[in-house]
Amino acid sequence: MKQGSSIVIDPVTRIEGHSKITLHLNEDGRVEEARFHVTQFRGFEKLCEGRPFYEMPSLMARICGICPVSHLIASAKACDSLLAVRIPPTADKLRRIFGLAQVTQSHALSLFHLSSPDLLLGMDADPATSNIFGVAEKNPELALDGIRLRQFGQRIIERLGGKRIHPAWIVPGGVSEPLTEANRDAILWALPDALAIAERTLEWFKSTMERFREEISVFGNFPTLFMGIVKKDNGLTFYDGKIRIVDASGHVVADDLDPTQYFDYIGEKVEPWSYLKSSYYKPKGFPDGVYRVGPLARLNVADRCGTPRADQELAEFHELQRTAVLSSFHYHHARLIEILYCIERLEQLLNDPEILSKHVRAVARPNALEGVGAAEAPRGTLFHHYKIDEQGLIRWVNLIIATGQNNLAMNRSVLQVAKHFVHGNRLTPGMLNRVEAVIRCYDPCLSCSTHALGEMALRVQLLSPDGEVLDEVARP
Amino acid sequence: MARVLIIAYGNPMRSDDGLAWRAADALEGKFSSLQVEIVRTHQLAPELAETVSRCETVIFVDAAFADAMGNGSPGEIRSAPIGVPQAASRFSHQLSPAAVIALAHQLFSAGPRAFSVTLTGQCFDHGESLSPLVAAALPALVARIEALVQQLLSFKTPPACNKA
Secondary structure, three states: OOOOEEEEEOOOOEEEOOOEEEEEEEEOEEEEEEEEEEOOOOHHHHHHOOHHHHHHHHHHHOOOOHHHHHHHHHHHHHOOOOOOOOHHHHHHEEEHHHHHHHHHHHHHHHHHHHHHHHHHOOOOOOOEEEEEEEHHOOOOOHHHHHHHHHHHHHHHHHHHHHOOOHHHEEEEEOOOOOOOOOHHHHHHHHHHHHHHHHHHHHHHHHHHHHHHHHHHHHOOOOOEEEEEEOOOOOOEEEOOEEEEEEEOOOEEEEEOOHHHHHHEEEEEEEEOOOOOOOOEHHHHHOOOOOEEEHHHHHHHHHOOOHHHHHHHHHHHOOOOOOOOOOOHHHHHHHHHHHHHHHHHHHHHHHHHOOOOOOOOEEOOOOOOEEEEEEEEEEEEEEEEEEEEOOOOEEEEEEEHHHHHHHHHHHHHHHHHHHHHOOOOOOOOHHHHHHHHHHHHHHHHHHHHHHOOOOOOOOOOOOEEEEOOOEEEEEEE | OOEEEEEEEOOOOOOOHHHHHHHHHHHOOOOOOOOEEEEOOOOOOOOOOHHHHHOOOEEEEEEEEEOOOOOOOEEEEEEEEOOOOOOOOOOOOOHHHHHHHHHHHHHHOOOEEEEEEEEEEEOOEEEEEOOOOHHHHHHHHHHHHHHHHHHHHHHOOOOOOOOO
């Protein structure tokens, strides 16, 4: 071992975006520091300046090919604020349906296509077979379920929005077209199969957890705050509500926070080694104000789901720990419970007597010069904040994305995993995969978080104390 | 399900990378929708394996890069059958055409005949227009695909699946 070393993993694989990891070793060859670097930059906030505000939902959807619907929703809500309108009740419900379909397909992508190789084949599996083909070989039903569940969500988006990626159906003031009876019936017809897939995948996942006791103990298993939007009754929601924050013991730290006043309690810090900003809870300062968002956080802050099967599973989930559920490995578990909730909630909304109403859009001119829209994206809380001039042209934009809010926790998680699994100055595939797998728990979307054009990959570097690169692993 | 599935893929906001979408637009209406289905997509995801499994023949249309070895020059059209690969590459979000066929075979026991038709691009920068060279070659690309489809539809029974 040379004095002063570091390991670089570049690129990180099976995530959404381009990044690298640097592990710094001390003079004893032990991991001392870990950094998760996001190496892409795009600057959407600047690109939008000067554009008419009503273009924002469509422009913002272009940030991401996986969760464009979340950006559409948050952007449209910010524009609703600029119009100062209350959208028609049916439009509100249709937007919720759109969002639930998006969460289902995005969670399915994360769990089945990106993480199921780790869960089914094990963390030490040969990287050459640790992919969807390896899953299809060992458990064809699981691979088929992943494809079918993702199709289920995508087809709802296509039915409502006209296309699977970058649909422009959600507009300021509501949605552009009502739901047809034929489309409603087609979605309802597909619900039982989707529910059955969610149920059996959840059972399968729970049956595998015992194999991952060591990973559960060190995959981001540390105290942080957890933040999410909840309904007035503290139930799970993806569309609208109040911000709630709980601490590691599960106690409520802040409740009834107004999402449109996010800047009062969320700070952002820029680090010189990454394009991804780090968010923190202002009252606790940086870095003590580290918090997590996304499925794990949402289930930690919510008292209930509000649908029968998801409520049963949430109660079981809360039994995992007497405090808040801390290990980021449980993001996978939370993701599956949320899929169950989404499917149940879709059925409730589609059977609403108002859902076929033709009144789906409120029309107005801008009535305010500043607007904030917030919603729960698959990966966590999403804020869009716009300022316009008297002509309705965008003058200033701020976007706070889930992956940025998880950045501090992801860095700590990489450090925790690396300290536990990485020894010496060479990387083994098992070490490398666990470092990557802990990041995959968060399902980071780096295209979203840097608002950047994405390339899919990761790089890990092992650095000595004097900065010399001891080992480096790159994957296409 | 149509007998022939045309999958036009690429990013229409990256100049020539969107040429397959332009070809798809030009092919729209040339064939009965009962016989030919056209799908436009940004990239090839695993879900396409199910769509592919329900047709006799798949034609993947894409923009190609001119590589550093001098293979392919901007405006050049290439067409080739796709075999079932013996080993699949690591998956992130996108698959190769051969991997989509392999997944259809593995999960759905389907063996559609598959072809790749590419046009080598010149410019892949941000933009929604094609480079002049590629725009000029687009009608020839469309004609090549049209001729291939006509030939495939002339078979009364599905031809055997390509072998690797």
